[in-house]
Amino acid sequence: DVKVTQSSRYLVKRTGEKVFLECVQDMDHENMFWYRQDPGLGLRLIYFSYDVKMKEKGDIPEGYSVSREKKERFSLILESASTNQTSMYLCASSSYLWEGPGELFFGEGSRLTVL
Amino acid sequence: GESVGLHLPTLSVQEGDNSIINCAYSNSASDYFIWYKQESGKGPQFIIDIRSNMDKRQGQRVTVLLNKTVKHLSLQIAATQPGDSAVYFCAETRNYGNQFYFGTGTSLTVIP
Known part of the structure; x- marks a missing residue:
């Protein structure tokens, strides 16, 4: 059974803390993504990566950074958490097929609350 | 029942x-x-997908229809069950790229 695993389902952090969200996929996918999901706003792309050590900014990268040292692992880092970063964070991965992009697989999400 | 996606977020x-x-x-x-x-x-969770060279695809109890002329996509669920209650949203890629773009979703409630 293919899987995208996010290390923490629920986190509560204080303003100013450094936060790490970890994501691991077991499908040997090249592409990995971090989204945040807020009511009424849908999914918004924070960062994505097409290969190890590669990263690209998405639509809302401010206040976030990422790390991809291994193909299977993509980490999202909040250097100094703020209350407006309270959200559901979703990691996803995909591959590229001969006919075009492949299915995007999601993890179960990490709900972060910043106090 | 029928929704108009972004304009009617509940069904x-x-x-x-x-x-x-x-x-x-x-x-x-x-x-x-x-x-x-x-x-x-x-x-x-993935339900069903379709590429732009098709206009219809069927799965178990679900059908996706794609009308490229009017840029419209629909999901049909047959014999809706209480377990189908959820938010449903569409996602798309462009120019055969890897980046996905998402709709905000429709909340489906099944009344027993």
Whole structure:
């Protein structure tokens, strides 16, 4: 059974803390993504990566950074958490097929609350 | 029951009826489409996908229709069950790229 695993389902952090969200996929996918999901706003792309050590900014990268040292692992880092970063964070991965992009697989999400 | 995606974000149907959830897209370069189901507190689950060289695809109890002329995508769920209650949203890629673009979703409630 293919899987995208996010290390923490629920986190509560204080303003100013450094936060790490970890994501691991077991499908040997090249592409990995971090989204945040807020009511009424849908999914918004924070960062994505097409290969190890590669990263690209998405639509809302401010206040976030990422790390991809291994193909299977993509980490999202909040250097100094703020209350407006309270959200559901979703990691996803995909591959590229001969006919075009492949299915995007999601993890179960990490709900972060910043106090 | 039928929704108009972004303009009617909720849809209620009787158990056993068919549901139709709609999604409009605006970019003519959109080439791959996925429907996702998301239950409360969980990550999105893949339901069905379709590429732009097709206009219909069927799965188990679900059918996706793609009308490229009017840039419209729909998800039909046959014999809707209480377990189908969730938020449904569409996603698309453009120009055969890897980046996905998402609709905001429609909340489906099945009335027993």
